[in-house]
Amino acid sequence: MASNARFAEVASLAGDPARAAMLHALMDGRAFTASELARVARVTPQTASGHLAKMVAANLVQVEPQGRHRYHRLATPAVAQMIESIMQVASSLEMKRAAPVTGPRDAALRAARTCYDHLAGQLGVALADALVAGGYVALTRDAGMVTDAGITLFGEIGIVGMDAAALSAGHGKNGRVLCRPCLDWSERRPHLAGAVGAALCARAFDAGWIRRVEGTRGVTVTAAGRRIFCEGIGMRGFWLD
Amino acid sequence: MASNARFAEVASLAGDPARAAMLHALMDGRAFTASELARVARVTPQTASGHLAKMVAANLVQVEPQGRHRYHRLATPAVAQMIESIMQVASSLEMKRAAPVTGPRDAALRAARTCYDHLAGQLGVALADALVAGGYVALTRDAGMVTDAGITLFGEIGIVGMDAAALSAGHGKNGRVLCRPCLDWSERRPHLAGAVGAALCARAFDAGWIRRVEGTRGVTVTAAGRRIFCEGIGMRGFWLD
DNA sequence: GCCATGCTTCGGTCTGCGCCGAAACATTTG
DNA sequence: CAAATGTTTCGGCGCAGACCGAAGCATGGC
Numbered sequence: 001m002a003s004n005a006r007f008a009e010v011a012s013l014a015g016d017p018a019r020a021a022m023l024h025a026l027m028d029g030r031a032f033t034a035s036e037l038a039r040v041a042r043v044t045p046q047t048a049s050g051h052l053a054k055m056v057a058a059n060l061v062q063v064e065p066q067g068r069h070r071y072h073r074l075a076t077p078a079v080a081q082m083i084e085s086i087m088q089v090a091s092s093l094e095m096k097r098a099a100p101v102t103g104p105r106d107a108a109l110r111a112a113r114t115c116y117d118h119l120a121g122q123l124g125v126a127l128a129d130a131l132v133a134g135g136y137v138a139l140t141r142d143a144g145m146v147t148d149a150g151i152t153l154f155g156e157i158g159i160v161g162m163d164a165a166a167l168s169a170g171h172g173k174n175g176r177v178l179c180r181p182c183l184d185w186s187e188r189r190p191h192l193a194g195a196v197g198a199a200l201c202a203r204a205f206d207a208g209w210i211r212r213v214e215g216t217r218g219v220t221v222t223a224a225g226r227r228i229f230c231e232g233i234g235m236r237g238f239w240l241d
Numbered sequence: 242m243a244s245n246a247r248f249a250e251v252a253s254l255a256g257d258p259a260r261a262a263m264l265h266a267l268m269d270g271r272a273f274t275a276s277e278l279a280r281v282a283r284v285t286p287q288t289a290s291g292h293l294a295k296m297v298a299a300n301l302v303q304v305e306p307q308g309r310h311r312y313h314r315l316a317t318p319a320v321a322q323m324i325e326s327i328m329q330v331a332s333s334l335e336m337k338r339a340a341p342v343t344g345p346r347d348a349a350l351r352a353a354r355t356c357y358d359h360l361a362g363q364l365g366v367a368l369a370d371a372l373v374a375g376g377y378v379a380l381t382r383d384a385g386m387v388t389d390a391g392i393t394l395f396g397e398i399g400i401v402g403m404d405a406a407a408l409s410a411g412h413g414k415n416g417r418v419l420c421r422p423c424l425d426w427s428e429r430r431p432h433l434a435g436a437v438g439a440a441l442c443a444r445a446f447d448a449g450w451i452r453r454v455e456g457t458r459g460v461t462v463t464a465a466g467r468r469i470f471c472e473g474i475g476m477r478g479f480w481l482d
Numbered sequence: 483g484c485c486a487t488g489c490t491t492c493g494g495t496c497t498g499c500g501c502c503g504a505a506a507c508a509t510t511t512g
Numbered sequence: 513c514a515a516a517t518g519t520t521t522c523g524g525c526g527c528a529g530a531c532c533g534a535a536g537c538a539t540g541g542c
Binding site for chain 1: 244245246247248249250251252253254255256257258260261262265299300301317319320322323325326327328329330331332333334335337347379381382383384385386419420421424426434435436437
């Protein structure tokens with residue numbers, strides 16, 4: 001059972017509050033400097049540097065020097081998924097214990113945020129609901145599928161090339177695209193993840209439907225986005241309309 | 242960022258070597274007594290008791306008193322998935338560092354084992370390969386789907402009622418059963434998980450196709466199992482034939 | 483009733499590690 | 513080259529927590 005030691009090593013790396021805060025921040029998929037991560041973790045730069053060195057050594061985090069800055073990002077999607085699954089368990093623990101004290105910061109994140117490479121929060125859930133209601137996507141607890149109608153819709157709003165990425169192993173049988181559902185830790189309902197979720201999120205940023213809120217993982221929906229999401233996809237309930 | 246504390250709490254619980262060993266043992270989905278878990282973690286019963294109390298308080302583990310024994314099991318599937326994803330990251334770290342020293346114990350586990358509620362190892366991968374090759378199942382990195390032919394096959398070998406469980410949210414649109422792929426940490430290839438994988442595994446135990454190896458998470462395939470897997474499902478390459 | 487067995491609580495020791503201040507090092511800017 | 517900024521290394525402090533021995537509770541068998 002030598003692998004047990006690696007398991008404990010990885011988990012305990014994520015188990016320190018400062019490192020957990022950094023990993024949490026890195027969950028939006030962007031890269032940050034050591035000082036930025038030091039701020040979010042509320043430790044001094046030298047402490048953060050030590051933490052980051054450990055996580056880089058364990059291949060949780062990748063570092064990319066650029067001038068006098070060193071940009072850190074999550075090393076692999078597997079790391080993001082691990083963090084996601086820990087958040088999952090942690091949030092169910094939270095519900096079990098007590099109603100959490102929710103600051104305005106948390107409220108903004110709950111409304112709309114990125115989850116590594118896809119959209120989450122009320123926005124992510126509302127989009128998934130709309131896609132399911134419109135017959136564009138079918139979701140179960142375990143998996144998801146984009147229907148023919150969904151492929152058409154995605155093509156109309158400019159999401160292409162998804163099939164190739166999502167069907168690597170399934171070689172397009174039945175002309176359907178499989179995708180991954182992700183239980184939202186704040187909403188406790190599924191949203192769209194995986195290659196399809198990532199493609200949708202990327203397209204939304206590119207087309208200016210959503211914009212990042214500076215300094216957080218939160219996003220805001222632009223007027224153009226509101227039009228697409230409501231009229232194009234049929235999203236309801238995210239705004240009070 | 243109050244949720245950050247919960248995250249770190251959960252991760253650090255999994256990050257202690259003794260607790261990691263216990264969680265690892267609990268990954269076969271069965272329940273164990275505190276003393277049994279103390280043995281696998283190589284600590285004294287009183288130490289194990291303390292660890293288990295913490296994990297129960299954090300809702301990682303469920304306890305069920307039965308006479309003078311107290312049986313512990315993983316509290317939820319979400320916990321199992323978390324452990325799985327940590328193993329994922331840990332095993333990729335292992336490959337990165339050095340060729341692992343593989344004992345005979347590890348070899349047996351690599352051949353065939355349970356992964357919480359489904360089959361993994363070379364057996365799990367070979368079964369998934371056969372199901373894909375036969376057109377019974379389509380798998381991508383993100384998700385999977387049982388085809389019509391697959392539903393027929395599963396019905397023939399006695400797996401029923403899967404639809405209801407697997408299609409809770411998808412309400413059977415297109416008559417397809419969605420399922421979850423799971424990247425095998427020892428084989429680095431996907432096997433069948435989720436509700437469908439669990440149903441297949443449960444049926445295999447019930448029908449006597451596989452049996453547990455006492456004291457480990459490993460399983461062996463019986464003669465009946467070999468017949469079903471090879472002739473019924475078309476599995477190849479697990480045995481040298 | 484008694485003893486054996488499984489489990490937990492308590493008290494004390496000790497290692498590990500997170501933290502910061504100070505200082506060195508690197509890189510860009512002026 | 514010097515100054516400013518980002519980052520790392522080093523050394524020492526202090527606390528959290530993992531561990532075990534011993535003793536205290538339960539439960540089941542006799």
